[in-house]
Amino acid sequence: MVNSEKSGLPMVDEQSEGRFLVVEVSGPNYTGLKRSALENDLDFLWRDTGYATFGLTTSDHINAMAWAAAQSGVLRVWRQESEAVLSGRTWRPSDTIIQVGDAAIGGNGVAVIAGPCSVEDKSQMMEVAACLRETGASWLRGGAFKPRTSPYRFQGLGRKGLEYLKLASEEYGLPVVTEVMSIEEIEVVCEHSDVLQVGSRNAQNFPLLKALGSSGKPVLLKRGFGCFIDELLHAAEYLMSYGNPQVLVCERGIRSHEPSSRFTFDINAIPVLKSATHLPVVADTAHGTGNVDLVGPIAKAAIAAGADALMFEIHPHPALSYSDADQTLSLEQFAALMPEMAAVAGAVGRRLDGTDRA
Amino acid sequence: MVNSEKSGLPMVDEQSEGRFLVVEVSGPNYTGLKRSALENDLDFLWRDTGYATFGLTTSDHINAMAWAAAQSGVLRVWRQESEAVLSGRTWRPSDTIIQVGDAAIGGNGVAVIAGPCSVEDKSQMMEVAACLRETGASWLRGGAFKPRTSPYRFQGLGRKGLEYLKLASEEYGLPVVTEVMSIEEIEVVCEHSDVLQVGSRNAQNFPLLKALGSSGKPVLLKRGFGCFIDELLHAAEYLMSYGNPQVLVCERGIRSHEPSSRFTFDINAIPVLKSATHLPVVADTAHGTGNVDLVGPIAKAAIAAGADALMFEIHPHPALSYSDADQTLSLEQFAALMPEMAAVAGAVGRRLDGTDRA
């Protein structure tokens, strides 16, 4: 690495490796850069990012780096394996922290996000929120707009559900995470929640991701169950390159050949993501297992592997829940699991949400 | 089966099997039916379909069928394995045919849908359309709104691309198939095309599917590459239960562990779908292989297995195409493949598009 901040020459990381060349520029000279790239047989990627960063591919990296360093307005040049730039650790080495009021995800703490799969009524939400407050969990979740495989299943309470979420949130001082399924819903969901969730089935809904780029709220982005980890990072890149730096990435189980659990929780994804991206990494223990008996062991495993936050589905009466009953913990089961998870968090040098209060 | 059309008693198919009980009713008595279902411990599925058809689950099917037959206004009662009703062969045994002008998909013929991955300019589209006309292929495709994994890649020409598609369509008399990625785009895409395509990454974008239920245009629905065949049928059910009976379902390759091809074309899905649904079954030979050397063999295999239509990516200069170059045939390769496919279609008692003209 030639550190050239003082000299005015671009910083060129010659040790970096990977199929993509990234060039950070200071000013609006994209057109000239593009023309020069084409003349040098470099594969210019389509658009600037608003962050004055873009990428190139070439097989002759040494010449390509030299070319890039010689262009005017260039601040920094490096290579990386993924095309995703803003979500990568080279662009930003230090961990991103998502903060809402006193609650944070991404620092030394391990955050807990819990609530019912579907918001059903006000008393349910109040009971759940009270449980969170008691156990020390910091983030309330619940689905108001529900992506259901069948059109004949409960599709969520919609705006009414958002109102119950907000009531519980305000009563117990818990920030809210809830799903948004379409561009039309963004405004109303923003009014009622603190973090917008993009579900597994919308993990590559690019118009939605672009629109959420300017939502002004943090986005919790789930991996598509058929997607590569790299595709999760590219989805995050859509959000970031369209203006939203506050992104959380979430492993929620992939489809494999194994039939004994609904999905296969990809535990390898936790350290792979922690190494590849500065964004907080969330583990969804409900969908990742599909089975309440597996939730506790997988939650502890995810903490041990380095997750920054955990998601749970909990309900006062799991058997009566409108959706996902098989993977939903009772409030008692959840309360009993919290100190077990706190012990594992402590063993890896971190502190679980609410450990000081509980 | 007790055929009771004359007697006024409901038709009850006692030989039917499966986890779901379907009850077709004549009038607006859902509320009473729901109350009675709950009293009989039956799992009432959420909404009526506009077709006076809905489903129930129960473990005691004999009593459940008897209960259903005794309700007022009931026309027909049967069981089936999938929750998808309107897309199933029990609800509608005979094949659905999608017709646009003279072109049809779903009857005895095997249709060919071809065109570039991305619409790039007017001359490209005219050249491609002329090739289709000459070879006898009936449907023109091309992407104007492109779902790209990376935000830095070419995202399509948008409205301009739609205009080129329509020009080529009108000049050569070929109906157009093109992708719609969001609710906002539906109107403009409808103005310029004949069949709306929903891509693999939107295969479970339920708000989009609901909105397309009232689009008035046929929808070509691709299977999500991580989805079950049954989930493809459920996605079709969203379209149908929201009012659109003109649906085509498309196998386009799934993610497996095999790295030698980009996706694994699930040939088993062709006969599975033909048996389960009355909707036309389309085979996408480009994404299903990701490799131009495999396109011909897989296209012929799909015809032999029973596909009603085939999709191809073709381009006057594949190496220069803006996207998917590896799986794109040249016009010469495509023209050479047409008679080979016609021979296989003939061997299974069908006729390929344009066989009489070519």
Added chain:
Amino acid sequence: MVNSEKSGLPMVDEQSEGRFLVVEVSGPNYTGLKRSALENDLDFLWRDTGYATFGLTTSDHINAMAWAAAQSGVLRVWRQESEAVLSGRTWRPSDTIIQVGDAAIGGNGVAVIAGPCSVEDKSQMMEVAACLRETGASWLRGGAFKPRTSPYRFQGLGRKGLEYLKLASEEYGLPVVTEVMSIEEIEVVCEHSDVLQVGSRNAQNFPLLKALGSSGKPVLLKRGFGCFIDELLHAAEYLMSYGNPQVLVCERGIRSHEPSSRFTFDINAIPVLKSATHLPVVADTAHGTGNVDLVGPIAKAAIAAGADALMFEIHPHPALSYSDADQTLSLEQFAALMPEMAAVAGAVGRRLDGTDRA
């Protein structure tokens, strides 16, 4: 459950569930039982097990259980989901412990099995064994007969490798785990090692499993990377029903669509196996990740999820190792990981091998 030990009537567990009916009998009346089963339309499974236990399938479980309880010589009747009987928790509820000298796998402790992928020479093995002794790891592993994907790759030192293993074992008091690939090798491997390993590629080599049923040595059985968890239990059932009660089952990663790690470690399999079987559950952190950067996080995750033992590939000079260099820890990396794992083991109420010594 009707406990009838005193009355002489069979114990019939009426609360049990699953597709298989298991009948434990006291004497050699298989023929009569089989004839009676056939007369009652029950699906008699093929052979007795030497343990006077066998299974039946039927759809009318209530009558089948009554029939079974009425047969002469019957001690116990229950249903279970898997056809695997002897490996199941109903047949034997309490944990099996595998003991070699002072070392044990399957009790409260968490055992550590470490060594090079391939045995290369004597000094390598001595250096590795010394490291185990210092760090407190109890079990020495190393491959002498190597199953290599290509015939052109190093196939192991064979008998010479076994001798080096035994020398190191005796010098440092560490029991040896090593792979056996064929029936011909069983005798010589038994002479030189304490636990016989069956690799992923032989996970359904049934003649080998049958022959190992009478080997008299514990068998560490890896899951095939394309196999269901239930198939791993069936493979264990081969070993057990052919006479070997000392079996360890090992999760070692499955093939999925994700390309960023060589295999996907199926963390869900750990609690699924702990619940289904009384056999010790081992986690192979080397093959499960294929990447030295993932080994530590996944090892800690496996402990948190309930694994009874962990396997590692370690080498004095990983870059020079004859095989699997990418997933092999240096001795320093391994020594540094041990206390980190001990902390996680402590957090879930267990003690890592050598924690009291280290």
Added chain:
Amino acid sequence: MVNSEKSGLPMVDEQSEGRFLVVEVSGPNYTGLKRSALENDLDFLWRDTGYATFGLTTSDHINAMAWAAAQSGVLRVWRQESEAVLSGRTWRPSDTIIQVGDAAIGGNGVAVIAGPCSVEDKSQMMEVAACLRETGASWLRGGAFKPRTSPYRFQGLGRKGLEYLKLASEEYGLPVVTEVMSIEEIEVVCEHSDVLQVGSRNAQNFPLLKALGSSGKPVLLKRGFGCFIDELLHAAEYLMSYGNPQVLVCERGIRSHEPSSRFTFDINAIPVLKSATHLPVVADTAHGTGNVDLVGPIAKAAIAAGADALMFEIHPHPALSYSDADQTLSLEQFAALMPEMAAVAGAVGRRLDGTDRA
């Protein structure tokens, strides 16, 4: 390509691509070549093949090829993507044909291999063989040694089954294909059959493959259901490099996430294999589908995609068969399918077994 046959200089294919360098040598100078390779930092693969062919890996292919061409005794130098040499098309461009008496697999014809999953008794085999003779199918199959997932299921008649196979073979003049599961069985299976089958669960049983290298009989090698296509070629390479040039490779379905069929038939594998290897490519339509309703469509698809032979499970009374009833055709279903397949074979310019007789 420098063709230098006359000049005495080695043939060096400079246009070839891939990660492996192959050097064909005329005499026993391996030791010198190995020493020289090590001095030039080339990765020498472990053993010579008996065919005086071996491979090297290096990142500097130009220098490596020059080095290789300069060694004494070198006949030919090329690169290829897979480490598998003898099974590759570069080593042998023209198709291998397996011939037993009048029956052949691998030429212009499409061969049909049919018979019961398990040999059950003499009359069953005679009835099946008579059906083959009538329909024109040329190869008789049947399992005598059965690899069953559970030890409690029918394990095959063993030697008795082989005798029934041979009787039927001799009576009707049909060569026999049957499975061998262990080294111990090779001799007796060789005495009773013409082609030895290696099943999916032994696809990477390397000691068995090595032993079959000197069996003197053709080997039909199935792909492991969790294996890469490249691993199938490596398994073939074990057989070939240990002395057996008569190998058939068989696609039989892979494990995917799709639950509607027992396995997912990887149709892409047919053209991938035809391009990569000169060995005949067989399609197992029974295991590839697991469902009798899919067998016909997939058989026709496999022919259209380029398969050289098809395998079927057929039985006089499928519902009574000892194993695999769900994927077994009746003799009538099989006889009806033959002319349908013949039509597809004709459409791709080939002739199905027995087409001239039937």
